[in-house]
Amino acid sequence: MTAQSYRLGELAEQIDCRLDGDASLTIDCVATLEQAKPGALSFLANRRYQKTLGHTHASAVIIPKALTLASFPFALLRTDNPHLAFARAARLLNPPPKPSPGIADSAIVHPSAKIAPDAEIGPGVIIEQDVSVGPRCVIQAGVVLGRRVAVAQDCFIATNASVLAGCEIGARAHIDAGVVIGCEGFGFARAPDHWEAVPQLGRVIIADDVSIGANTTLDRGSIGDTVIERGCKIDNLVQIAHNVHIGAHTVIAAQTGISGSTRIGEYCTIGGQVGIAGHLEIAPGSTFTGMTMVTGHVPKAGIYSSGVPAASNQEWRRNAVRFRQLDAMARRLDALEKRLTALTNQQDE
């Protein structure tokens, strides 16, 4: 990132905020309320943290439109969505480095590949037959693009990522380091005494505006494709199995695994270390908290959870052992209720 500075008035206009303060102030960085120094822009998204405003050194703070403040020693930028305005300001103040068009000497590019002249192909990149790379892409050092891979415009693919044969990546993708797109799906047929691989003939198709975190793996489809719809944001070390379909604008946190052929609706929010079994349908707009175990269809949007939060080991041991008696306990409870009712009736006679 290369830091820039802005007059506050211009910044407010560009991020669509109402300014209440000195438009000529110079803003040269973003910061949290706690760490801000003069010259910094900060934000308050949640009124719970409002008292932090009392001791911030920020020069300007983005706040919710409706918030009323008694007095304050900093400029205010008012908006309906402070977090979004802050994100946009941060991008203006820290524009990503521009691509340095051209192909590094040490990159190996097959002559049949079509590389946009203003794309940046880093050192040690390997590009195989019939690959296409769109305008303004940055392909970092050590990336491998397999045969027939198509990368649309304005994509960023970080170091040592692999995009394997035939996969397609939409515009403005952000693919982080070590990601593998198009590895083999996990499909085996049982022979009498061993397993035989079922050829994985599909691809991975990634729509526009998708972000994929470091070392995440996306299996190619078995028959048909694995599909990530536009706007999805996927974190690090996530596993997406063959023929999974992820709806648009769904967010998936780190280390979550989605098993084969499951279809996730659009605008879902999936926490970290969630496990979703195969061949399921998950309704659009569903939310799963971290570590949730999803073994059945989710036909209706909602917030879903499972797991048992941490307790002291001593307490946990006592309770975990009882989990195995839970069914027996339920039956004993039934029996007790019946006995007590019988006794009460008897006494009432």
Added chain:
Amino acid sequence: MTAQSYRLGELAEQIDCRLDGDASLTIDCVATLEQAKPGALSFLANRRYQKTLGHTHASAVIIPKALTLASFPFALLRTDNPHLAFARAARLLNPPPKPSPGIADSAIVHPSAKIAPDAEIGPGVIIEQDVSVGPRCVIQAGVVLGRRVAVAQDCFIATNASVLAGCEIGARAHIDAGVVIGCEGFGFARAPDHWEAVPQLGRVIIADDVSIGANTTLDRGSIGDTVIERGCKIDNLVQIAHNVHIGAHTVIAAQTGISGSTRIGEYCTIGGQVGIAGHLEIAPGSTFTGMTMVTGHVPKAGIYSSGVPAASNQEWRRNAVRFRQLDAMARRLDALEKRLTALTNQQDE
């Protein structure tokens, strides 16, 4: 994959099916029953989906030997194991690309390495001292083979995988992108105020016909080796710790972790995100469903599970809080039973 076509009669013979239909039909692809077009071969493994046969456009369908069908507009291929026959047909129709023998100009191969003349060594591959690579292997772009690594014949190692010093890989291995074989085991000795690494002196030994999924990590042994027996199939992002021993033909789904020195028997089936503690013995033929937590020996084959499936967050909160009262509830239940018995006795007096 390069698609081929077959006469149905020849295909049926090669995959050992009894043909009931026109042997001269041309088959040029495989497909699911739903997506099949004329020219496609499909299969029905599970009678549950039998009604799908009613509207498939497949030209031929592999079905269980014993199934009786009233009338049907497609050829039938009968076998005891439709899934296996389908896998084999898919491979015939989509043979993997043949290796292009030779060493890419940009590969760095140490002069002491022994590379079979018909192996394919891709661009940017790095092969260190005393490595051997067997006949017909394909080593894709960016792979690193460390000192003394031995790769047997007909192996496939995908982009950017690392096989570190001294490890051995058996014939016909499929090692996917980003895999790390032979990283350091996690062994530290506690000094009074810090940890000191215990040298990890062993190797990883992988037998024949093993498949390892993308970004999976296999630690080298501490003293002695980590061993993966023949025919094992391991999915993406799996962790195999030092000195683990995995028996032949065991299948391990994505994101599962197996802790140090645990021995898994042959023909086990381990679901995704399973965690198996260290120094355990797991009986051959054991099955663990996804997300199971294995903290003790498993002396007997069976199907094992743990975890609590997802519920609505509201319902889950109510129940999770009670988990911490489970032991107390069990004691209250005991007390109630005693009191009720006492009361009943008293009344009977």
Added chain:
Amino acid sequence: MTAQSYRLGELAEQIDCRLDGDASLTIDCVATLEQAKPGALSFLANRRYQKTLGHTHASAVIIPKALTLASFPFALLRTDNPHLAFARAARLLNPPPKPSPGIADSAIVHPSAKIAPDAEIGPGVIIEQDVSVGPRCVIQAGVVLGRRVAVAQDCFIATNASVLAGCEIGARAHIDAGVVIGCEGFGFARAPDHWEAVPQLGRVIIADDVSIGANTTLDRGSIGDTVIERGCKIDNLVQIAHNVHIGAHTVIAAQTGISGSTRIGEYCTIGGQVGIAGHLEIAPGSTFTGMTMVTGHVPKAGIYSSGVPAASNQEWRRNAVRFRQLDAMARRLDALEKRLTALTNQQDE
């Protein structure tokens, strides 16, 4: 590793043990008690395994100072900490290969980078602008060091790891293959119908003596840095989110995930597949057993656990279904107690 041999007397002195046996014996390897052959040094850390001493072929065994043994056919080395003494002996007998100073021909090093003359830069390594690499570092094949990365002395970075722009690595780090340091944090602001990336402006700062396992990912900070304090040991496939702070000498086992802005105290022990939610404070010295789900602050050191251990699938099904009735069961228990008390009172009247 290159094996060396030692006279037992010299070895005992170097690892600070009291020798009870023949100082002139030659020791040429370490081994477990079970696998040891003559010439091997072994150790007994836990008295539980004391009977193994009866049939070991080791020439010398490190034992706890206080242990009394009747008679034994091997030399004894006595110390307060046999595991630590063994680790040090193993390192003396198997010293890591010395760096081969110099830059491989195929490495791409930006002219602005400062590489210590006695560092080893392997084949295919890519080093970008303004990087510094300290004395005696080994940077293995295929590693990428992004702009302005600083690597202190005596570090080891294994094959195909990525250290991205601006990150800093302290002395004596061990970074295993495929590690990604400085990937983007997972930060998005919600726009009305899509997500927008919040620029991730911080770095990853790694102090001295840190070890990081294969394919682990460490996100750069959003605003401010992600920090790993000195002496931390992190296993494979771990996820460290943006702005996490890990205290000194904390140990984290494989596949654990730590969410954004969480602060872990020093000397914690975190098992495998643990999930720790974001914005939490974890007390120094806390221990979490494998697969624990941590959703709240941990203000006090202790051993914490959660999860339910595996049971037979049949048993598990019965009990898991009851988990969803747990709150109802608790209420029924309350009601039963009240009814029984009422009945008892009534009868006593």
